Amino acid sequence: MSIKSSNLGYPRIGENREWKKALEAFWAGTLEESNFLQQMEQIRLHHLQKQKEKGIDYIPVGDFTCYDHMLDTAVMFGLVPKRFPYEGGVVPLQTYFAMARGSQEAIACEMTKWFNTNYHYIVPEIGDRTPTLTENKPLLAYREAKEKLGIKGKPVIVGPYTFIKLSKGYVPAQLPALILQLVPLYQQILRELEQEGVEWVQLDEPILVSSLSKEEMETVSYIYKQLHEAAPHLNIMLQTYFDSVEFYPDVINLPVQGIGLDFVHGIGQNLRYLTTCGFPEDKVLGIGVVDGRNIWRSHLPHKWKLLRTITSAVPEDRVWLQPSSSLLHVPVSINQETQLDPLVKEALAFADEKLDEIQVLLNGFRSGENATIEEFTRSQTALSNLAQSPERNRLKVHESVANLGHQHAERQSPFVQRRKKQQQEKKLPLLPTTTIGSFPQTLEVRQARQKWRKGEWTTEFYEEFIQEQIEKWIKIQEEIGLDVFVHGEFERTDMVEFFGEKLAGFTFTKNGWVQSYGSRCVKPPIIYADVEFLEPMTVKESEFAQSLTTKPVKGMITGPVTILNWSFVRDDISRKQVAYQIALALRHEVEALEAAGIQMIQVDEPALREGMPLKKSAWENYLNWAVKAFRLTTSSVQDNTQIHTHMCYCEFHDFIDSIRDLDADVISIETSRSHGELVSSFHEHAYEKEIGLGVYDIHSSRIPSVEEIVSMIERGLQVLEPAQFWINPDCGLKTRGKEETIASLRNMVTATLIVRDRLTSAQP
Numbered sequence: 001m002s003i004k005s006s007n008l009g010y011p012r013i014g015e016n017r018e019w020k021k022a023l024e025a026f027w028a029g030t031l032e033e034s035n036f037l038q039q040m041e042q043i044r045l046h047h048l049q050k051q052k053e054k055g056i057d058y059i060p061v062g063d064f065t066c067y068d069h070m071l072d073t074a075v076m077f078g079l080v081p082k083r084f085p086y087e088g089g090v091v092p093l094q095t096y097f098a099m100a101r102g103s104q105e106a107i108a109c110e111m112t113k114w115f116n117t118n119y120h121y122i123v124p125e126i127g128d129r130t131p132t133l134t135e136n137k138p139l140l141a142y143r144e145a146k147e148k149l150g151i152k153g154k155p156v157i158v159g160p161y162t163f164i165k166l167s168k169g170y171v172p173a174q175l176p177a178l179i180l181q182l183v184p185l186y187q188q189i190l191r192e193l194e195q196e197g198v199e200w201v202q203l204d205e206p207i208l209v210s211s212l213s214k215e216e217m218e219t220v221s222y223i224y225k226q227l228h229e230a231a232p233h234l235n236i237m238l239q240t241y242f243d244s245v246e247f248y249p250d251v252i253n254l255p256v257q258g259i260g261l262d263f264v265h266g267i268g269q270n271l272r273y274l275t276t277c278g279f280p281e282d283k284v285l286g287i288g289v290v291d292g293r294n295i296w297r298s299h300l301p302h303k304w305k306l307l308r309t310i311t312s313a314v315p316e317d318r319v320w321l322q323p324s325s326s327l328l329h330v331p332v333s334i335n336q337e338t339q340l341d342p343l344v345k346e347a348l349a350f351a352d353e354k355l356d357e358i359q360v361l362l363n364g365f366r367s368g369e370n371a372t373i374e375e376f377t378r379s380q381t382a383l384s385n386l387a388q389s390p391e392r393n394r395l396k397v398h399e400s401v402a403n404l405g406h407q408h409a410e411r412q413s414p415f416v417q418r419r420k421k422q423q424q425e426k427k428l429p430l431l432p433t434t435t436i437g438s439f440p441q442t443l444e445v446r447q448a449r450q451k452w453r454k455g456e457w458t459t460e461f462y463e464e465f466i467q468e469q470i471e472k473w474i475k476i477q478e479e480i481g482l483d484v485f486v487h488g489e490f491e492r493t494d495m496v497e498f499f500g501e502k503l504a505g506f507t508f509t510k511n512g513w514v515q516s517y518g519s520r521c522v523k524p525p526i527i528y529a530d531v532e533f534l535e536p537m538t539v540k541e542s543e544f545a546q547s548l549t550t551k552p553v554k555g556m557i558t559g560p561v562t563i564l565n566w567s568f569v570r571d572d573i574s575r576k577q578v579a580y581q582i583a584l585a586l587r588h589e590v591e592a593l594e595a596a597g598i599q600m601i602q603v604d605e606p607a608l609r610e611g612m613p614l615k616k617s618a619w620e621n622y623l624n625w626a627v628k629a630f631r632l633t634t635s636s637v638q639d640n641t642q643i644h645t646h647m648c649y650c651e652f653h654d655f656i657d658s659i660r661d662l663d664a665d666v667i668s669i670e671t672s673r674s675h676g677e678l679v680s681s682f683h684e685h686a687y688e689k690e691i692g693l694g695v696y697d698i699h700s701s702r703i704p705s706v707e708e709i710v711s712m713i714e715r716g717l718q719v720l721e722p723a724q725f726w727i728n729p730d731c732g733l734k735t736r737g738k739e740e741t742i743a744s745l746r747n748m749v750t751a752t753l754i755v756r757d758r759l760t761s762a763q764p
């Protein structure tokens with residue numbers, strides 16, 4: 001036996017986003033359920049077949065989903081919240097999608113970021129029901145692959161501890177009881193897999209790389225002991241990713257047959273552990289050597305050296321070569337990228353190419369290093385050509401970043417003084433209403449952009465079209481009676497891609513899509529070089545919108561940390577340096593907006609939290625530079641220019657002090673999808689600046705009632721001062737339709753007026 005290859009998970013969306021298109025057609029009612037399911041199966045099998053053809057020894061099955069793998073796990077355990085109709089047994093597709101997307105009757109489940117990625121999972125709600133096993137999904141996936149393709153796959157399951165830790169609806173004291181309920185269900189799954197003759201199963205426990213307590217590690221040991229006893233002949237690959245494991249000595253002694261470690265993102269610590277503590281002789285080591293989170297080609301000679309180091313500690317026949325994580329986080333294939341500059345293209349590897357890299361390394365082991373010398377040289381040359389390119393060596397940019405030590409990044413006056421000036425000048429009513437920036441990106445808008453891109457429309461014609469949209473929506477906002485307007489972001493494909501296209505240092509793929517949540521995808525820009533400001537990016541639209549109304553129109557840009565976190569970033573310099581480069585570029589934009597008379601400028605940072613390292617010990621350093629990057633972007637404006645920021649779909653409670661340090665005058669946040677739980681965190685941290693609370697979920701076509709919004713507002717008012725309070729939806733409205741947007745916003749304004757009335761008449 002020699003070294004083996006393995007994969008942890010494959011993108012679901014398909015080379016041409018077939019998956020997304022099928023889902024959206026099904027939801028729209030233009031694709032019947034049976035056809036839909038058939039298409040899903042086709043896509044699923046095609047992906048397995050592809051991995052087989054690439055020669056992967058351990059192909060993951062069961063990683064495919066019709067929405068999200070956490071949601072799949074929750075419904076497998078019958079964890080349907082009581083607000084959805086459900087009578088036990090296999091959860092119907094209708095209910096499954098209602099949990100994900102909401103229905104007119106019931107609010108959707110919460111959605112939040114999967115560790116430090118831009119992938120969002122549906123948060124299981126445990127409290128409502130006792131978990132039961134409704135169907136053995138991994139077993140079904142295994143059988144399908146075996147029967148239809150002759151593939152003896154490796155079922156992938158979210159591990160019990162990660163599942164519980166990422167769920168909600170229980171208090172810590174209930175944890176032991178919960179474990180006692182869930183463990184037998186996992187046991188049953190594994191026992192049935194064992195009986196089926198499954199060789200290996202992959203249990204994903206990324207939670208093991210986060211900062212756990214010793215006590216928690218003991219719980220994990222208890223759980224895995226139970227699992228092993230239930231199916232002693234089944235091999236468990238305990239898979240971790242995104243960083244190095246905590247408690248390495250405990251982890252390697254768990255009664256499992258394989259341990260998967262990330263040797264890209266956790267390389268320093270994982271390697272130190274391996275060389276100092278060793279690795280047990282009775283286990284397989286899955287080594288994640290090819291980056292599952294970024295799109296750069298591997299430097300194969302370096303990887304080879306790493307493999308040599310590892311195989312001097314663990315014999316080859318007990319090693320699996322694999323990506324560092326599921327390939328869910330990278331685009332499918334570089335095949336279609338015919339327009340990329342060869343300098344960049346040669347240096348890239350997407351999911352399919354990453355699997356090829358694994359095979360190249362494997363061949364090196366099987367047939368000797370010489371057999372792969374060509375590929376090794378090619379990777380080395382591509383990466384060094386890019387490193388030496390003038391675009392990566394813009395001295396002026398390097399100097400500006402190097403000189404940052406002396407920059408204060410302070411507003412002229414402290415918040416309290418600025419606030420007074422802003423209040424006097426802006427004279428906003430109590431509980432000002434606003435929106436987060438984008439209005440519906442309708443088919444009409446997207447098609448217009450496509451016509452312009454294809455050259456069917458002139459730039460002039462397209463810009464006129466955008467102006468018409470802005471005009472239409474300024475009128476709509478007037479009619480609805482909002483207090484602070486936005487221009488609607490019609491000219492943007494995506495809040496990050498748009499800015500990337502206008503800054504130096506970025507490049508773009510034609511088809512490099514990655515799933516963000518459900519059917520929604522993003523095409524992350526590639527930061528391949530030094531970033532520089534070229535010319536104003538948003539001034540024209542903002543200025544135009546402001547010229548149409550006397551209400552303030554917020555300028556709207558995406559912040560430096562979010563642009564960083566939602567791009568694929570060069571890895572030859574630190575992320576901090578890249579963030580500073582972007583911040584210095586964006587500062588010009590903020591200044592240009594101010595100079596054009598825009599008095600409120602929103603700098604979105606929805607990805608600030610997501611970039612936070614998984615280990616608490618690394619938080620301070622990250623937050624220091626992330627906050628500084630935001631302040632570099634925003635601090636040069638006058639006191640009366642009001643800086644807004646916005647964040648969504650993340651945990652807020654553990655970094656409120658950093659939010660305060662951003663020194664934004666107003667922050668608007670998502671609250672309703674997390675059902676209002678985080679409002680009290682701002683109170684507990686005595687947050688003194690202004691806050692806009694998300695009063696309704698924007699990921700659902702459901703129109704919130706006035707009463708519902710009133711009670712959301714009142715809930716907020718129990719803990720926050722009326723004077724610091726703004727009212728807004730959870731996030732931008734680009735994914736919504738026009739009519740539902742208008743209806744929802746009307747209800748939001750009506751609800752605000754009711755509460756505003758109550759507050760003012762209660763005053764002496």
Ligand SMILES: Nc1nc2c(c(=O)[nH]1)N[C@@H](CNc1ccc(C(=O)N[C@@H](CCC(=O)N[C@@H](CCC(=O)N[C@@H](CCC(=O)O)C(=O)O)C(=O)O)C(=O)O)cc1)CN2
Nearest residue numbers: 118446447449450493494495496516519520521522566735
């Ligand atoms: N980068 C990023 N991450 C984010 C968010 C975000 O806004 N941006 N928001 C949060 C939630 N995540 C989201 C991610 C994506 C979308 C989203 O709406 N994505 C669109 C794609 C947006 C886009 O780039 N649209 C292009 C068009 C892309 C396209 O599909 N074109 C068609 C042709 C046009 C058509 O007929 O539709 C094609 O190529 O086939 C455009 O507007 O120009 C989608 O999946 O549908 C929303 C939220 C968190 N993470």
Ligand SMILES: [Zn+2]
Nearest residue numbers: 606648731732
């Ligand atoms: Zn948002």
